[in-house]
Amino acid sequence: MIHRAHDYRDLIRRWRIVARQAGCRLTQFAQAGDFKLYYLKTRALPAKSGVYISAGIHGDEPATTEGLITWAEQHARDLAKLPILLFPCLNPWGLRLNIRLDQAGIDLNRSFDRDDVTVTKALRKVIEGRRFTVALHLHEDYDAQGVYLYEIEGELPYWGDSLLNAARGIIPIDPRTKIDTGRARSGVIRRRLDARHYALLGGLPEAVYLHRHHSRHAITFETPSEYALDQRVAAHVAVIDAAVTRTIAIKDNY
Numbered sequence: 042m043i044h045r046a047h048d049y050r051d052l053i054r055r056w057r058i059v060a061r062q063a064g065c066r067l068t069q070f071a072q073a074g075d076f077k078l079y080y081l082k083t084r085a086l087p088a089k090s091g092v093y094i095s096a097g098i099h100g101d102e103p104a105t106t107e108g109l110i111t112w113a114e115q116h117a118r119d120l121a122k123l124p125i126l127l128f129p130c131l132n133p134w135g136l137r138l139n140i141r142l143d144q145a146g147i148d149l150n151r152s153f154d155r156d157d158v159t160v161t162k163a164l165r166k167v168i169e170g171r172r173f174t175v176a177l178h179l180h181e182d183y184d185a186q187g188v189y190l191y192e193i194e195g196e197l198p199y200w201g202d203s204l205l206n207a208a209r210g211i212i213p214i215d216p217r218t219k220i221d222t223g224r225a226r227s228g229v230i231r232r233r234l235d236a237r238h239y240a241l242l243g244g245l246p247e248a249v250y251l252h253r254h255h256s257r258h259a260i261t262f263e264t265p266s267e268y269a270l271d272q273r274v275a276a277h278v279a280v281i282d283a284a285v286t287r288t289i290a291i292k293d294n295y
């Protein structure tokens with residue numbers, strides 16, 4: 042398969058086409074080194090519900106950015122009607138060089154409590170005052186043996202199992218019972234918002250910040266980066282689709 046998954050400029054070219062087809066705007070919200078960062082927000086997004094999705098916060102996880110643009114391309118015609126806020130790539134420098142960290146050597150996914158990190162500070166400003174039904178954070182893991190996800194403990198019913206089920210036909214669920222430092226049940230690691238645990242990580246992750254301030258559900262989805270790219274992309278597309286479908290099926294948004 043020929044791909045340009047690490048080509049940020051090509052990625053944004055595709056996003057511009059999607060935005061044009063959908064009648065939506067791609068809005069710049071930050072600059073990181075030579076790269077401009079964007080989000081796409083539809084007019085259908087209410088202030089207090091809807092879907093937040095971000096990709097590419099770690100640059101060595103290209104199926105995330107590729108998965109999000111592929112999903113958007115597939116839905117370009119009806120995208121404007123969906124209640125969504127999308128961040129196509131939070132770490133373009135890392136994506137370009139296939140590196141987890143940003144150009145300053147910072148793990149952006151541990152910097153949501155920092156005011157000296159431009160990208161995460163600007164992102165927090167974009168979502169100020171908003172609430173989402175679900176925040177979906179797309180990741181990859183080279184250690185993974187299949188797909189899995191983290192779900193922060195909170196509002197019932199949990200969404201983790203149903204979202205993961207959407208991907209299991211494409212890549213099997215990671216069979217491990219211990220993933221990272223957490224206990225996994227059928228690929229779902231459910232975590233409490235435990236300040237001490239997150240302090241040990243060395244900084245605040247995006248999902249924890251979103252859940253604490255903005256979102257009823259916070260899901261971090263992971264694909265195994267040793268699988269073929271097209272399979273990993275398809276798995277991300279399936280989970281994004283499941284999250285959006287489930288959100289718009291809720292009629293009593295708040």
Ligand SMILES: [Zn+2]
Binds near residue numbers: 099102179
């Ligand atoms: Zn990651």
